[in-house]
Amino acid sequence: MKMLLNLFAFLLLVPASVRSFDSLLSDDVLGLIVFKADLQDPHANLISWNEDDNSPCNWMGVKCNPRTNRVSELVLDGFSLSGRIGRGILQLQFLRKLSLSKNNFTGSINPSLARLESLRVIDLSENNLSGSIPEDFFRQCGSLRAISFARNNLSGQIPYSLSSCSTLAAVNFSSNQLSGPLPAGIWSLNGLRSLDLSANLLEGEISKGIEGLYNLRAINLRNNRFSGQLPDDIGGCLLLKLLDFSENSLSGKLPDSMQKLALCISLSLHGNLFTGEVPEWIGEMRSLETLDLSANGFSGQIPVSLENLQQLKVLNLSMNEFTGNLPESMINCKNLLAVDFSQNMLTGNFPAWVFSLRLQRVSLSKNRLSGSIEHPSSTSMDALYQNLQVLDLSYNELSGEIPSDIGGFSSLQFLDISRNSLDGAIPASVGELKVMNVLDLSDNRLNGSIPSEIGGAASLKELRLEKNFLAGKIPTQIEKCYSLTSLILSQNNLRGTIPAAIANLTNLQIVDLSLNDLTGGLPKQLANLPHLLSFNVSHNHLQGELPSGRFFNTISPSSVSGNPSLCGSVVNRSCPAVLPKPIVLNPNSTSDSSAVGSFSSNLRHKKTILSISALVAIGAAAFIALGVVAVTVxxxxxxxxxxxxxxxxxxxxxxxxxxxxxxxxxxxxxxxxxxxxxxxxxxxxxxxxxxxxxxxxxxxxxxxxxxxxxxxxxxxxxxxxxxxxxxxxxxxxxxxxxxxxxxxxxxxxxxxxxxxxxxxxxxVSGGSLYKHLHEGPGRNFLSWHERFNIILGTARSLAHLHQMNIIHYNMKSSNVLIDSSGEPKVGDFGLARLLPMLDRYVLSSKIQSALGYMAPEFACRTVKITDKCDVYGFGVLLLEVATGKRPVEYMEDDVVVLADMVRGALEEGKVEECVDGKLRGNFPAEEAIPMMKLGLICTSQVPSNRPDMREVVNILELIRCPSEG
Incomplete structure (x- = not known):
């Protein structure tokens, strides 16, 4: 191989006129062999690449021109290759397509790559390439028509030389860390058909001149930091079919020229600062199939002209300030599949057209809709029942009863009618909802009993009926809902005992039966539930001994309070000893029956008198004690x-x-x-x-x-x-x-x-994560399962914030709250958006008040603060949760920094010893060790070396479920 490489280097220096086409080894073979030498090929996908071959045309991933026998395509997508993209590729002078996507290539982009004169397509997407796109990459781009660097770790600005590559038809630089403004001449690429720069850090205004892209079919600038108004001339892109400017900071009103986009299929402006009314001309965009204007400041009434959008399938106007009624004209949108009008200020009655279309998803939550949920007409029932999957009417002012034939919604998976004023009984037909996952009827005025037919909803995972006026018993048939993870029946008038059948629901995680009139004891079998995280039966009339084992050994006293007759160590009340009944021998067994009867009668009489006396004394004492307790309460x-x-x-x-x-x-x-x-x-x-x-x-x-x-x-x-x-x-x-x-x-x-x-x-009632870790009583420490769920939930919340272009700045355990279900809720986010005069030193002294969480870039004015500072704080938090130690511990003659301690233990092979000693070995090492390694990666001193929170979530999910990775 060394001789081969030396020969290749020699050939690079020899003039082309000296070499013949029939050389011992062709340029294509040499180039590919040298390219392979820079790679790691774990699955031996390139085993067919043999340096002794005269031609590479039969090699895996290689395609040749049948006329010239020279390599025309190199497609190695998804081969799990790693290493650098070396100079050997530059020898493929007749290469037309280079596709190396979905691998693990690292390093920077070779600036000479685009100068291959025959190259038409470059696809390096979904790798780990870093650095910037070379400024002169596109200076001599030959015949390049399509280029993709999507899903890498590229940074810096988009080179201005891009505007000089006039042959380009498709550009995709999405999901990187590119920053700065759009290149000034980008709108001069009049051959451009597709432009995707989404999920970067691009900023500034979108300048005019976009109408010069008269061939443009798709533009995606989603999830950046663009500001200002949409360019007035955007309607000049008459062939535009997809337009996505969502998750930016664009403002103002929609430009009138947009009504010219008659071919546009998808328009998404979600998550911006647009204001004013949605113009009636929106109905002129008659090809629209997806319209998403959610999370803006649009106001006024919903345009009636939406009825003209006959091709519309998805309509999302949620999280705005729309008022008035939902237009009845929506019934003309026959192709609608999903509508979301949630979180507005809409009034009027429940729209009847909802049940007259073949809708799959409907969300009208958090409005002011009133009236009853009208029964759909018989002509539309079949269509509705076969299609509707999600129906969310929560947080409105709806009244009347739940339709009795609700069970006919055969495809319904999610039904939320909570926070309304519905009354009447729960229809027995809910048992016919065979694929239902979530049923939430909470916080209404429902009465009657829980129908025993509920057991027919076998796929049910979450059942919420709290805050109603339900009476009767908890039906034993609920054990047939074998997928149930959450059972919330609190604040009703339920009576009777807790059925032992609940213990058969082995997937249960959250149970809340508090504030009812339940009696009897807690079934001992409940202790066998393997996944239980929360079990609240407080404020009932339960009695007897608490179950013991697993979750019940560490149950919170508040979860069983208000049951005076419950006993056990958790409630600090000892259970009465159960003594065997005494055996009484009759000393006069040989006497006649009359003597025996006289003796027994006298004995019973004395015992009765003593029992009454004792009862009177006990009753008086109990009455006095109850009076004292009542006054105190x-x-x-x-x-x-x-x-x-x-x-x-x-x-x-x-x-x-x-x-x-x-x-x-x-x-x-x-x-x-x-x-x-x-x-x-x-x-x-x-x-x-x-x-x-x-x-x-x-x-x-x-x-x-x-x-x-x-x-x-x-x-x-x-x-x-x-x-x-x-x-x-x-x-x-x-x-x-x-x-x-x-x-x-x-x-x-x-x-x-x-x-x-x-x-x-x-x-949030459960207190902060800091208190649970460092201030809670020893017997109520967090289990490993609870800790992992807290970390995963916190990671998901930060990923969501970063997706909305919001940096938390203040990530620490005291800002992570735990709700009654054990779920984490991150607070104090977005404060920096309210305080414009803050610089990084004020932030470090005010927001980052907890020592140890602050990313090192706060101390350097020349380093830009990005969402990677949250990743650092999260990494410290992850280590804190795993070890149970504070980020910085002050010893008598030393200061111990948590990240340094774990890093040192990892180097010595003792990282497992860092796990919180309270767990006493009750944790899976296959989760704990990778999790702490992830914490160390997140606390890297260099921001670009830290993963983003989306990657962190994916890694945590793989740690929890490695077999699925």
Whole structure:
């Protein structure tokens, strides 16, 4: 091989005129063999590449021109190759297509690659290439028509030389870390048909001149940082079929020229700052199949002209400020498959056309719709029943009964009608929903019993019926829902015993039967449930001994409180000893029966008298004890209600909550995103010091409840001098309020005066992760399964924030809250968007107040702060959860940095010893060790060496399920 390489180097120096076509080894063979020498081929896909062959045309992945016998295509997609793309490839002078996608190539891009005169297609997507795209890469691009560097780790700006490659028809640089503005001359590439620059860090305005791309069919600039307005001349791209500018910071109104895009099939502007009404000319874009205007600031009524979009399949107008009724004209959109109008301010009755189309997904949640859910007409039932898969009507004002024939929705997988005013009984036909995964009827006025037919819904994974008026027993037939993971029946009037059949639901993770009238004991078989994470039976009338084993050995006392007759170590109440009945021998067994009867009668009489006396004494003592307990409980409740409930109190600074969304000189402005602005009669005592939950770098957090006893957390900002103007503040807060994720603390509203700003969050009852790790009682420590779920949920929340172009900046365990189900919820995100005067030093002293989480780039002004600083903080958090140690520990004569400690243990082969000692070996090493290695990668000193959060989520899921990787 060494001789071959030396020969190749020699041939590169020999003039082409000296060499003949019949040389011992052709340029193509030499070039490919040298290219292979730079690679690792773990699956031996290139075993057929033999240096002794005179021609490579029969080699794997190689295709030759049959006329010239020279290599014309090299396609090695998905071969798991690694290494660098070496210079050997440059010898393939007749190469027309180079495709090396879905491998693990590293290194930078060779600037000479595009100069191969015959090359038409370059595809290096889905590798690990890094560095920047060379500035002169496109200076002499020959006949290049399509190029893809998608899904790599490229950085820097898009080279300006791109505009000089006039032959280009397709450009894909998506999913990299490219930054800066679009090249000035990019709109001069009039042969361009497809442009995909999505999922980068590009910024600036999208300049005019786009109409010069008159051949453009698709443009995707999604998930960048573009600002300003859409170019007015965008309608000049008459052939445009796909337009995706979602997840940027574009603003203003839609340009009128867009109505010329009569061939456009897909238009997505999700997650921007567009305002104003959606123009009626939207109905002129008659080829639209997908229209997504969600998560913006559009207002006014939904255009009636949508009825003209006969090809429309997906319509998403969620998370805007639309008002009025849903137009009845929507019934003319016969091809609609999915509609989402959630999180607006729509009013009027439930639209009948929803049940007259062949819709698969319908979401109308978080509006103000009223009236009943009308039964669909008989002519449309078949179509509806066969197609509808998702129906979400939650958080509205719907009334009446649930349609009795709901079971006819044979394809329904998700049904959420929670937070309405529905009454009547749960229809027995719910048992016919054979593929239903989630059924949520919570927080209504439903009565009657839980139908025994519920057992027919065998695919059910989540059943939520809490906060209703349901009575009767929990049906034993529920054991047939063998896939059930969550069973929430709290705050009803359920009676009877807890059926032992629940113990057969081996997939159960969350059970909440609290605040009912259940009696009897807890079935011992419940201790055998292998995946149980939360089990709440508080405030019932249960009795007897708690189950022992597994989850019940560490169950929280609050989960079983309010059951005075329960006993066991968890409730700190010993169970009465069970003594065998005494054996009484009759000493007069030889006497006659009358003597025996007299003796027995006297004995029974004395025992009866003693029993009555004892009972009287015990009863009196019990009565006195109950009186003392009752008085104590009442005192505690009175104190609690006076400290954290709704009582009139003027806010500090002289401001009171106004029930009007307007602002004047004498009142503050209160806005609740749900539309609820009434806090009850009088203002709430929101800032009572007794209700303070904690303090952070930017203010204190208080707990209170709204009028309907809905708990919230209030964050009082104490950096008023740094807060934006009211207009900017409200715009940013509303954008944060639209962010919804199961693992993020939801921002419910805000309060504004020039001297006082409050943020209103959902209340998370389980406390912070920091307290669970470092301050909780020893017997309530987090299991490894719980820790892994917390880390995975936190990673998913950060990935979602980064997808929305939001950096958390403040990732630490005290900002990760645990809800009643054990799920993590990340709070305090997006504060930097409200405080424009902050520089990195203020951030490091205020937001990054917890020592040890702060990424090193905060200390260097020349390094740009990106979402990689969150990845660093997450890596520290991951190590903290795995080891149970704080990020920085102060010893008597030393300071121990957690990441350095774990890194040292890894080098010594002792990383397993770093796992929290509280787990006592009860953790899978095959998860713990890779997880800590991932934490060390995330805490790399160089930001570009850290993975992004999407990759972190994928890695964690593979660690949990390695067989699927």
């Amino acid at each position: 009442l005192n505690l409740r009175v104190r609690s209600s006076t400290s954290c409930s709704a009582v009139a109190l003027t806010l500090s600074g002289g401001d009171e909550f106004s029930q009007s969304p307007t602002t004047d000189a004498n009142s503050g402005k209160l806005v609740m995103f749900s539309g609820e602005t009434d806090f009850g009669s009088g203002a709430h005592r929101l800032l009572n010091k007794d209700c303070e939950l904690g303090r952070g770098g930017f203010g204190a957090v208080y707990q209170t409840v709204l009028r309907d006893e809905y708990p919230v957390a209030i964050k009082k900002l104490t950096v008023s001098s740094l807060v934006k103007s009211q207009e900017d503040f409200e715009r940013e807060v509303k954008k944060l309020g639209k962010i919804r994720h199961p693992n993020l603390v939801a921002l419910e509203g805000y309060y504004w005066t020039p001297s006082l700003q409050l943020l209103i969050y959902e209340f």
